[in-house]
Amino acid sequence: MLTKVNSLITTIDDVYDVYGTLDELELFTDAIVRWDLNFMVRLPDYIKLCFFILYNSVNKMAYDIFKNQGIDILPYFKKAWADLCKSYLLEAKWYFGGYTPTLQEYMDNAWISIAAPVILVHAYFYVSNPTTEEDELKRGDISKSIQCYMHEAAASEEKASDHIRNLIGNTWKKINDYQFINPHISQTFIGIAINLARMAQCMYQYGDGHGVGHLETKDKVKSLLIKPL
Template sequence: MIDTLQQFAIDYHFQEEIHDVLSRLVSSDGGIVTVVNDNNLCNISLCFRLLRQNGYPVSSDVFKIYMDKNGKFGQQLTNDLSGMISLYQVSHLGMAGEDILDQAYTFTSKYLRDSMPHLSPEDQACVITDTLNHPYHMSLTRFNVKNCIKYQERQNRTCGFLLQEFAKMDFNIVQSLHNSELLRVLSWWAKIGITGNLKFARDQPVKWYMWSVATLADPRYTEERIDLTKSISLIYIMDDIFDVYGTLDQLLLFTEAINRWEVDEQLPHPMKIFLKALYDITGEISYKILKKHGWNPDNFLRKAWTRLCNAFLVEMKWFASGYMPTSEEYLKNGVISSGVHVLISHIFFLMGQGINDENVDLLDSNPGLISYPATILRLWDDLGSAKDENQQGNDASYIDYYMKEHKGSTIDSAREHVFNIISYTWKKLNEETLSHQSPFSLSFRNASLNTARMVRLMYNYDGNQRLPILEKLVKSLLYESIPLNNN
């Protein structure tokens, strides 16, 4: 039932009840939490996943009962398709050094892929294909609600007709809420005058709003999503100023102005328009946070924007001088120029959970909750850049620098190397977000996870430099309601 509530994205209505149930699923022995006794692979896997993703310190040793004397998963498990699917889902919650879940991934993914040609009915193959392509832990729940409802209806699951209808009504209500928020974003974007004065800049407020929908998924965060979208839009516009507009001399003055948090009258008009918008929006958001949560983040947010601008300037200087950084040097700076620290810093203060001196200082040190999603974003972005031979602009990529360092490497081997880094970074992100010892709230940690989950949708370009998967999801999430059963 809990899994169904979460997959239907209606679990926010039942947080206390879910906590009570999960607390009864575990027993504590010397501070180590273990799953209650049950040998059913599907049940154990489901309990493990629910507990771990909700911050309970459950050990992957619970899966040792399914391993033989050589430490390998027993082949008899392949007779249980539901269990194999559940174990595959669990394997994505692994942390660095968690060999059991690494083995679980290798074991289940190979079996599921090999089994697809032999499955009947056809529905089973579709379910496995969707599972392999969109594992639960790596996906955004609200973006997949419709598919989950359709699957439950086909399976006649015991969750019941009323729960399905409730999920449909909730989806439609939240869709209406998102539409009203988007209208406010579009109105703000039109009034601010960026598109009229910065003709070179991107004009994608719907896309930017989707970042806010993904990261602040709880429907109750209306005002926070709107304010976050404003900041996200400025990350993209600042990127455009550096990438397609400013000369090096202009960008030096621009960066100096941001470091002083002033508007330099020597700057071109578009840059001055942007700076005024940046300073005004940062001030407005900071005032709202102070009024609501009693903490003024203005200095912190200024510092975050300054870091971003400085990182953009570093890359511009590299390009202008012909300097070739190492892949490691490029990635270290790229984690900052991704803008993720600006995004997640705004999320932290807008949510208002756990704001204190210790957490603010920790956030300022660029912890894993920021650096790991940023690494994933930078590398995914670079994978798309390397794949697209028609990309315009001055940006080089991690793959370019890696191949120059490793003369015998091919584009395929370099891409494989990048995928391995992304996989390892996901495990490190799991350590940060799923740890019960984190000083940050579970909601904030989930926002960090959602940032990483959104990356594949935002950077999965086709040959025409479009985002067909994201475009389809936007249409489904914002404009296509779910019809209710009138019986």
């Protein structure tokens, strides 16, 4: 399930970063917010296909949960995808408008655009016990956190990198503390959330390890999965 979700995220992210014009992206976002196949007629063919696959895949996941657990979680899935695409659209508007956000503006949007909420809201219902509804810089990329802080504080890249590293370190302290705060939350789900953060840091520790194939990330993946000790 998470492989499907991640594939959809990567594809949709490229629609916003690489292929779409701002007008097309606004239509695409509106279609996802509405979650309505009738809206497809207004979309270009390449986005129409993307929306159709997303719509069918997410509805099928929601159906499986409803069949097995007896609760309708489609509204949560729809909101998560709508929030993600709205965050992508905001980044596209920043890019097309030539606007560099402040670090706080970037962070307020990036915690959604990084796609962790979409991943975790899907994972939650797959790994938790049956529950009740009460438990709920390239290719068009905008400036990232380091560039935002450099622009905002007129700081060097080295100082901006140190600042972001401190933010990451403080966040890890909060993540590690949270493991023990609420014993009623599924430890499997908490493990997925923590591993998601670990994987994100591993992938981007030396730059864009997801989109650039020759960085240190490639050697790490090889040593872990292909040539382990």
